[in-house]
Amino acid sequence: MERSPIVIAGGGVAGLSAALGLARAGRSSLVLERAQEFGEVGAGLQLAPNATRILRAFGALDFLDAQAVAPEHVRIRRGRDGADLARLPLRDAEKRWGAPYLNVHRADLLSALLELARENSLIEIRNDATLTGFVQDEQGVAVTYRSADETRRASGAALIGADGVRSLVRARLHDALTDKPSYTGHTAWRAVIPAKKLPPRFSAPASNLWLGDKAHLVHYPLRAGAIVNIVALVEDEWRGAGAEARDESARFWDQAGNRGFLLDRFAHWSQEARDLLSAPESWLRWPLFDRPPIDSYARGRTALIGDAAHPMLPYLAQGAAQAIEDAGALALAFLEFGQKDPGRALAQYSAARLPRASRIQQASRDQGRIYHLAGAPAVARDLVLRLTPAVGLLARQNWIYSA
Ligand SMILES: Cc1cc2nc3c(=O)[nH]c(=O)nc-3n(C[C@H](O)[C@H](O)[C@H](O)COP(=O)(O)OP(=O)(O)OC[C@H]3O[C@@H](n4cnc5c(N)ncnc54)[C@H](O)[C@@H]3O)c2cc1C
Numbered sequence: 001m002e003r004s005p006i007v008i009a010g011g012g013v014a015g016l017s018a019a020l021g022l023a024r025a026g027r028s029s030l031v032l033e034r035a036q037e038f039g040e041v042g043a044g045l046q047l048a049p050n051a052t053r054i055l056r057a058f059g060a061l062d063f064l065d066a067q068a069v070a071p072e073h074v075r076i077r078r079g080r081d082g083a084d085l086a087r088l089p090l091r092d093a094e095k096r097w098g099a100p101y102l103n104v105h106r107a108d109l110l111s112a113l114l115e116l117a118r119e120n121s122l123i124e125i126r127n128d129a130t131l132t133g134f135v136q137d138e139q140g141v142a143v144t145y146r147s148a149d150e151t152r153r154a155s156g157a158a159l160i161g162a163d164g165v166r167s168l169v170r171a172r173l174h175d176a177l178t179d180k181p182s183y184t185g186h187t188a189w190r191a192v193i194p195a196k197k198l199p200p201r202f203s204a205p206a207s208n209l210w211l212g213d214k215a216h217l218v219h220y221p222l223r224a225g226a227i228v229n230i231v232a233l234v235e236d237e238w239r240g241a242g243a244e245a246r247d248e249s250a251r252f253w254d255q256a257g258n259r260g261f262l263l264d265r266f267a268h269w270s271q272e273a274r275d276l277l278s279a280p281e282s283w284l285r286w287p288l289f290d291r292p293p294i295d296s297y298a299r300g301r302t303a304l305i306g307d308a309a310h311p312m313l314p315y316l317a318q319g320a321a322q323a324i325e326d327a328g329a330l331a332l333a334f335l336e337f338g339q340k341d342p343g344r345a346l347a348q349y350s351a352a353r354l355p356r357a358s359r360i361q362q363a364s365r366d367q368g369r370i371y372h373l374a375g376a377p378a379v380a381r382d383l384v385l386r387l388t389p390a391v392g393l394l395a396r397q398n399w400i401y402s403a
Contacts, residue, residue, distance in 0.1 A: 004156050006156055009160070009168070011033030013323045018160050019120075031125045034130035038127070043105070044104070049402070052100050055324060058116065063116065072091050074090060076210075085211070104222065136302055140342075162323075165181050169308060186313065187287050191230045193279055198276070205221065212269060235372060290311055297309045298350035307323065
C-alpha cells in the first residue's frame with residue numbers, strides 16, 4: 001500500500017485544490033510554492049457552477065460566502081453605443097445547474113483554499129520552494145527544489161505539475177521545442193478599483209460584458225460591492241508583426257499598462273465605457289499565452305493540472321474552473337486506484353479530463369472570435385443576441401455548467 005505523499009509543484013488555484021481533492025481521497029500531499037508567501041495576487045474571477053459545485057464538496061464555499069458576489073444576470077451591451085443586446089438571468093443558477101454562479105477575488109478564493117489546506121493534517125505547504133527538477137521511476141518521484149538559496153530534495157509517490165502556463169514539469173515531460181507557450185496576440189488589461197470612485201450602478205450585483213471590434217470589456221463588483229473588477233481585452237495592433245514584436249510584448253507580462261494607450265484603443269466606444277476605463281489610475285497588462293492541447297496529462301508517476309495542462313483564453317471564464325474540475329477528477333481517480341497504484345490513478349485522471357478540457361480550450365478561442373467580430377458579422381451576432389430568448393442563450397452553457 002502506497003503511503004508517501006504526492007508532491008504538488010505550485011500552490012495556485014490548481015495546486016491547492018488538488019491537495020484538498022487528494023486529502024478527500026485519503027492521500028497526503030506536499031505542496032511546493034515558489035512565492036515567499038501567499039498574497040493579494042490577481043484580480044476577479046467568475047466562478048461558474050461547474051466550479052462552485054466542487055468547491056462546495058471541498059467545504060470551501062462556506063469560507064467564500066461572505067466575500068463572493070452572486071450576480072443576478074449577465075448584461076451584454078454593444079461597445080460602440082452601449083445598446084443592450086441581452087440580459088441572461090443567473091439568479092436561479094442553483095436551480096438550473098445545481099450550484100451557484102459567484103464572482104470572487106482570486107485572493108479570496110486562494111485564502112479559502114489555503115485555510116482549508118492548513119487545517120488538514122494530510123497537507124503540508126512549503127513556500128519559497130521552487131521546483132527545479134525531478135526524476136521518476138515505477139516506484140515514485142524524486143524532486144529537487146530551491147529554498148533559501150539552497151537546493152533541497154523531497155520524494156513522493158507521484159508529482160503533480162500545477163505550475164501554471166510556463167510549467168517546468170510540462171517542459172520536462174514534452175518536447176520543449178514544439179510544446180511551448182505562444183503569445184496569442186491578445187492582451188488583458190486588468191484593474192480593481194474602489195466602488196466609491198464610480199457611480200453606484202457599477203456596484204449592482206451583475207456581470208457586464210461589452211462587445212466591440214477586436215476588443216471586449218468585462219466588469220463586475222466584488223467583495224459585497226466594495227470594489228469593482230474591470231478587464232479590457234484587446235487584440236494587439238502588432239499582432240502578426242513577427243516573433244520579435246511578440247517577444248517584446250511578452251516582456252511586459254504583468255506590467256503596468258499605459259492608460260493613454262488603452263483609451264485610444266477604445267476611442268470609438270460609448271462615453272459610459274470610456275468613463276469606466278478612465279477611472280483606474282493604473283492598469284496591469286497581461287499578454288495572453290496559449291499552448292496547444294496535448295494528448296495526455298499524465299506520464300508514469302507525473303501529471304499536469306490547471307494552466308500547466310490546458311491553459312485557455314479567458315473568454316468563457318473557465319481557466320480556474322477547469323483547474324478545480326481537475327482536482328475533483330484527481331480525487332475520484334485516487335479514491336478508486338490511488339492506494340494501490342498512483343500511476344493508474346493519474347492515467348485515469350487524464351482520460352477523464354482530457355476530452356472535456358481540450359473542448360473548452362477550443363470553445364474559449366471560438367468565443368473570443370465571436371466577441372471580437374467587426375462589420376456585418378458583428379451586426380448578425382448582435383441580432384442573434386437580441387432575438388434569441390435568454391433561456392435559449394443560457395442553455396448553450398449547459399454542457400459547461402452542468403458537468
Ligand atoms: C484576464 C484573465 C481573466 C480570467 N478570468 C477567469 C474567470 O473569470 N474565471 C476562471 O475560472 N478563470 C479565469 N481566468 C483563468 C485563471 O486565472 C487561471 O486559469 C487559473 O488561475 C490557473 O490556475 P493555476 O493554479 O493552474 O495556475 P497559476 O495561477 O499560474 O498558479 C501556478 C502556481 O505555481 C507556482 N509555480 C510556478 N512555477 C513553480 C515552480 N517551478 N515551483 C514551485 N511553484 C511554481 C506559481 O508561483 C503559482 O502560484 C482568467 C485569466 C485571465 C488572464
